[in-house]
Amino acid sequence: MSKRMICGAFVLVCSVTASAQPRVDLALINGTVITVDAGNSIAQAVAIGGGKVVAVGTTAEIKARAGRGGRVIDLAGKTVIPALISTHGHPGFQRGLTYEASNFTRETVMNDLNRALYFGFSVVQSQGIESGEVMYQIRADQAAGTLGGARLLVAGRGIGAPNAGPGGPTYAGIAYEITTEAEARRAVEELAAKKVDIVKIWVDDRNGRAPRLSPALYRAVIDEGHKRGLRVNAHVFYHVDAVDLVEAGIDGLVHMVRDLEMSDALIAAIVKRGVYVNGNMSSPRRATHVGNPPWLTPADPMLRLLKESVAPEVIARMEAAFGKRDPKAAGGARQRYAILERSLAKLSAAGAKVVLGADTGLEDHLFGLAEHLELQAMADAGMTPAQALVTATSRAAEYLHLADRGSLAPGKRADFLVLDANPLENIVNARKIGRMFINGVEIDRPALRAQIKY
Ligand SMILES: [Zn+2]
Numbered sequence: 010m011s012k013r014m015i016c017g018a019f020v021l022v023c024s025v026t027a028s029a030q031p032r033v034d035l036a037l038i039n040g041t042v043i044t045v046d047a048g049n050s051i052a053q054a055v056a057i058g059g060g061k062v063v064a065v066g067t068t069a070e071i072k073a074r075a076g077r078g079g080r081v082i083d084l085a086g087k088t089v090i091p092a093l094i095s096t097h098g099h100p101g102f103q104r105g106l107t108y109e110a111s112n113f114t115r116e117t118v119m120n121d122l123n124r125a126l127y128f129g130f131s132v133v134q135s136q137g138i139e140s141g142e143v144m145y146q147i148r149a150d151q152a153a154g155t156l157g158g159a160r161l162l163v164a165g166r167g168i169g170a171p172n173a174g175p176g177g178p179t180y181a182g183i184a185y186e187i188t189t190e191a192e193a194r195r196a197v198e199e200l201a202a203k204k205v206d207i208v209k210i211w212v213d214d215r216n217g218r219a220p221r222l223s224p225a226l227y228r229a230v231i232d233e234g235h236k237r238g239l240r241v242n243a244h245v246f247y248h249v250d251a252v253d254l255v256e257a258g259i260d261g262l263v264h265m266v267r268d269l270e271m272s273d274a275l276i277a278a279i280v281k282r283g284v285y286v287n288g289n290m291s292s293p294r295r296a297t298h299v300g301n302p303p304w305l306t307p308a309d310p311m312l313r314l315l316k317e318s319v320a321p322e323v324i325a326r327m328e329a330a331f332g333k334r335d336p337k338a339a340g341g342a343r344q345r346y347a348i349l350e351r352s353l354a355k356l357s358a359a360g361a362k363v364v365l366g367a368d369t370g371l372e373d374h375l376f377g378l379a380e381h382l383e384l385q386a387m388a389d390a391g392m393t394p395a396q397a398l399v400t401a402t403s404r405a406a407e408y409l410h411l412a413d414r415g416s417l418a419p420g421k422r423a424d425f426l427v428l429d430a431n432p433l434e435n436i437v438n439a440r441k442i443g444r445m446f447i448n449g450v451e452i453d454r455p456a457l458r459a460q461i462k463y
Contacts, residue, residue: 031058035423035449036075038068040084041431045091045402046418049395055089057423060448064419087443088431090398091417092131092424094405095380097263097287097366099138100161102179104463105320108372110179115143121376122147122158123460125369126452127318128377129442131424132160133369134409136242136263137167137209138175140183145203157457159376162206162409167244168196168230169211173219184211187222193229201237206409208234209263212254213246221250228257240410242285251275261285261408263366267293267345271352276359285408286356287366288400290349290390291382292374296342299334304382310440311381318461319375327373354391363387364408365401381440388436397436423449 035057042052044065054071056063064074075081100121101113125133135144144163150156167174167184174184185196200208210230212222227243234241235258242261245251248269251262255278262279264287265271279286295302304311305328315324356363367383369376380401387397406415413422424447430438445452 031061031063033058033063033075033079035080035082036071037082037084037089037427038071040087040089040427042089042417043091043395043398043431043433044417045399046416049399054084055417055425057446057449060423060450062417062419062421062423065417084427088428088438089417089425090428090432090439091402091415091421092426092445092447093129093380093401093439094132094134094365094409094411094415095125095130095159095367095369095376095401096134096261096285096364096405096408097136097289097368098125098133098376098379099175099368099370100133100135100376101143102138102370103372103375106322106326108179110140110181113140113143115147117463118143118147118161119156119158120461120463121370122161123457124318125159125376125380126157126445126447127454127457127461128314128381129426129439129445130159130377130380131447132162132405132409132411132414133376134162134207135164136207136244136366137164138180138183139163139165163203164207164209165200165203165205166196167209167211168193168222170220170222170226173211173213173215173222175211176215176218187226190225190229193226194233197230197233197237197239201234201239205239207261208239208241209244210241211244212250213244216246224253224257227254227259231258248272248275252278255279255282255284258282259284261287261364263287264289264368265349265352265356267349270348271355273355276352276355276361279356279361280359283362285362285364285404288349288353288363288383288387288390289366289368290346290353290386291367291379292371293342293346293349294382294386295331295374296334297339297346298331299336299339301328301331304378304385305331309437311378311437314381314440314442315375315378318377318458320463323373323375330373350390353387357387357390357392357396362404362408363392363396363400364405365397381437384436384439394433394436398432398439423447 052065240260367379369379427444429441
């Protein structure tokens, strides 16, 4: 029975219910609260108690709800959004200018998770380039409350055909290399025993270097995963593979197809089956720039975030890479990128469940940076800023089965950012992070910044 029904029928019960509501220990008033709740409502104020959102409403309502004794923050027109969620990262490989397998330590992974948090991302789903026990230990320590950073979700070792996993010597030997259905099922069984949060597969031929993962094998992975209550998401390149993966019951595509614009039939199938899709445009977009992109200029709040948290030689290397880019090559990249933009616009218009994924953690595609560039890429491709925000909040939480996160509705965790400007006016404003709260407790951002060493 809903509370409203109780109130309508029994006034006395209603008042008892109200007094039993959680205590409010923090109220934020006089702002714009973008709740990203089911109704996409905008409020002026939010009340927090016990680490959770207690109520959202007008400043007057929240002031009344807060009563005396609680802390009150006057937002003075600033904007509150839920903390952001990244569904496709590869932590642990970059340390300053180096990018190599030996960097994959607890310290490097935590450096990435701390930077993600500094940039407003409270959750990072790693996508399958994970060796050893490091990631599992971090996840356990975070769950126990003894370790900070963005909350890490793991996929463990991803699954592909021989030599078909993640490219390059840095990642060699990490993925499962399967050739039979029995191996496919055994890999999933091992991952289930490790309680991974999701299963990752690589399906394409990795630019001709490897065999494709055959439909029989990925069907076995999907079937075994679903039997064990695990969702399976796929790295995909070719349109033909995406069509069959959707047919086969894949839960998510962590890239759009890149050889063709997505057909109406494929998009309709994605929508019908509720498959989640990463835009994953920010990495290929980098190849389209000749000279510094806007986010490396002082007018963009990104440059400040980078200067605060990234070694100057890494920023210099990014600038040098853009500076020496061949205009002809960039022209080709722009044509390929335009295909992605058209597909994303079609997906969005059709109501597909797009979730923010940026392949974060590729070289110089740093945690926090990549995700904010992805938000901008989605908006530039035709999504409204509100739609882009949904991909990184409520829908990302839904995808990752984080029922208590992703919006600022009553009962949800009080994980939120206070922004100096409204991202619904310009998604770039999501980079103007003034304050951040996790579980209702303010993060000491200067102290967090001091922990980011590489
Ligand atoms: Zn990836």
